[in-house]
Amino acid sequence: LAKTTQPISMDSYEGQEVNITCSHNNIATNDYITWYQQFPSQGPRFIIQGYKTKVTNEVASLFIPADRKSSTLSLPRVSLSDTAVYYCLVGGLILTGGGNKLTFGTGTQLKVEL
Amino acid sequence: GAGVSQSPRYKVAKRGQDVALRCDPISGHVSLFWYQQALGQGPEFLTYFQNEAQLDKSGLPSDRFFAERPEGSVSTLKIQRTQQEDSAVYLCASSLDLPGALDSPLHFGNGTRLTVT
Numbered sequence: 181l182a183k184t185t186q187p188i189s190m191d192s193y194e195g196q197e198v199n200i201t202c203s204h205n206n207i208a209t210n211d212y213i214t215w216y217q218q219f220p221s222q223g224p225r226f227i228i229q230g231y232k233t234k235v236t237n238e239v240a241s242l243f244i245p246a247d248r249k250s251s252t253l254s255l256p257r258v259s260l261s262d263t264a265v266y267y268c269l270v271g272g273l274i275l276t277g278g279g280n281k282l283t284f285g286t287g288t289q290l291k292v293e294l
Numbered sequence: 295g296a297g298v299s300q301s302p303r304y305k306v307a308k309r310g311q312d313v314a315l316r317c318d319p320i321s322g323h324v325s326l327f328w329y330q331q332a333l334g335q336g337p338e339f340l341t342y343f344q345n346e347a348q349l350d351k352s353g354l355p356s357d358r359f360f361a362e363r364p365e366g367s368v369s370t371l372k373i374q375r376t377q378q379e380d381s382a383v384y385l386c387a388s389s390l391d392l393p394g395a396l397d398s399p400l401h402f403g404n405g406t407r408l409t410v411t
Contacts, residue, residue: 212394231396282393
């Protein structure tokens with residue numbers, strides 16, 4: 181089970197780029213890296229997923245170095261509405277149950293100010 | 295509906311009462327998870343279903359917690375003889391494929407906030 185470590189909190193200002201790094205030193209070969217965003221009183225929401233190198237979608241980019249022991253979620257030009265908790269999950273396909281492999285850490289509280 | 299639906303949204307129970315929390319996953323989703331989230335913490339895994347089969351219940355905190363998904367769709371989490379430490383948000387999530395499969399992220403409901411007085 182790959183344990184993840186993230187900063188507890190980060191502060192930023194509107195219009196800036198925010199990078200949140202997650203450490204996962206014992207990631208397994210078949211593990212993917214997935215990031216979720218959670219607003220107060222809502223369930224987590226999928227942001228992006230990757231295996232290696234760089235992945236980009238309409239809201240974020242995910243950078244994964246060659247050793248895959250860490251990953252960085254990049255949010256371009258954040259706004260106040262990006263204030264939320266961001267979770268990094270590491271896990272691979274589980275064929276025989278074991279759903280608890282999809283384990284959330286404490287996440288990173290991002291606060292965006294004017 | 296397009297998303298995962300949970301009901302009730304809020305539940306207040308007196309200590310010792312039984313409660314039942316409902317989850318309607320996205321139609322066709324194979325996997326269903328229950329998580330418990332305490333204030334300021336990340337979601338903690340409770341149990342996992344693959345269709346109607348409960349394949350992992352290692353996260354259930356005690357035998358007062360019971361979950362079922364009899365027809366492989368709607369799921370109910372039941373807590374018997376509620377205690378104050380059961381107060382938390384209970385989140386349900388579903389995914390199209392098996393846990394961890396590529397391009398099969400978790401889709402969460404907005405949870406049921408349980409307060410035990």
